[in-house]
Amino acid sequence: MSDAYTDGAAADNSTIERFLNDHTLKRVGAAIAGAFTLAVGVLLYFIIDFANPDLFVRIIPRFLEAFVLVLGIVAGGSILSIPLGIFVGLGRVSKTRFTNAISTGYVEFFRGTPLLFQLIVIYYGIPALWIQNFGDFPISNWAIPAAIIGLMLNHGAYVGEAIRGGIGAVPEGQMEAARSLGMSYVQAMREVILPQAWRNALAAIGNDQVILVKDTSLLTVIAVPELISEFRQVNSATFDPWTPIILVAILYLCITIPLGKFVRYLEARSDWGGGDRR
Template identity: 65%
Template structure:
């Protein structure tokens, strides 16, 4: 009959003579996943049992804890500043004023088009060069450099996420708000931006996870963060795997809760809700 479709049994029977069927592909995927998982657990067991010095692990733990707390402070400050800056950049990217839009675009192109390490060196070495030697007013400049560089860099990515979120809001939303007598600013604040924030939530959350991992670059300017402690321990003890365990735990202790928070916010915003 026209408009009818074969059921699953018919489709399975029609492909039963071939080597590739849906069921075989399914179980092949399950087998590969199981082998991979078993391999990972075996590797972890092997490393933890044969290559980790637990006495050394206990002795260096306080140093990694201090580094973890420092990284957490830098991440919190940089995340807040990058999100605030990202909203400003995103609004600039969709501005109806050509000059504002051009400035925001130039900002995004520079900070996305140059390495973060390069930007760190510009701030860490370039800004003090404006003062005569030895007269730069900030003695401990590496921590402010870390926050400024991470904030400026990730504000560009957050701005693009906000721009994409605004672009995903139907034009009719703005038109409906304006037809009700709302100004452009009020319509953006009350109607467009709440929807844009929901649309951009996944991209913003992913960028904040990347920000956490980008703190590893701060070792080049002598910030006593997690990777700096790892390098010091490894160079002094000639033991790589023992501090690596703490490095992994420290980063995952930030990124896993952050990912869970993003998923929670997505659920509260009914992310991915489809029309009935």
């Protein structure tokens, strides 16, 4: 009985090994990739065939205006979220309990609540509190500043966690060696630890910035005239969803693809250990 069970298990293992060899896996992978490419091609054919070229040309100017606005919001949110995230990451590894607790609470709140909720609180809540306590709200067009602030605060938490992880990946001996050379804790962190932590965290930070671009689609709920807002207006007026959808997809990809290439370039430049630096 034992020998029969052993022989059966060996046969099963042999079948699995034959299936999992490199040649079979390559064929399966190629077949899946081919089927996916074919499905995408068929979908694109029907979408393009369904689109209205005249409407496409007419709506391009308004979508380009929204595209420029999105670029500005992305630049503002990204430029502000990265230094904020660095400070949050440093706070997360701080040995001072108060600093660590504040940074941890910040991260838990902004990672634990939806960005949509945060945008609504900032856009509607802050003016309401101001009016109740101080009178008229001083900013007439609050939607765009609220969008930048919301993206900054939300993604600053994610960048902070990436920096914390990057610092944690630096060997402890690096800090000890820097302190033994007479550096203060701040000097060692600035000159030795943070450059290495930045390299470790760069991929996660880059991915977060791509997500930030896509998160701008939520700004339609606070009356920012971004790409999804323009899509909704065109669709409501023409009852043609596919033509503006194609334009929205193209414009988002015009941001995310170059951004992804830029992040990969930075990763290659920061590969101090060698590799292809072309």
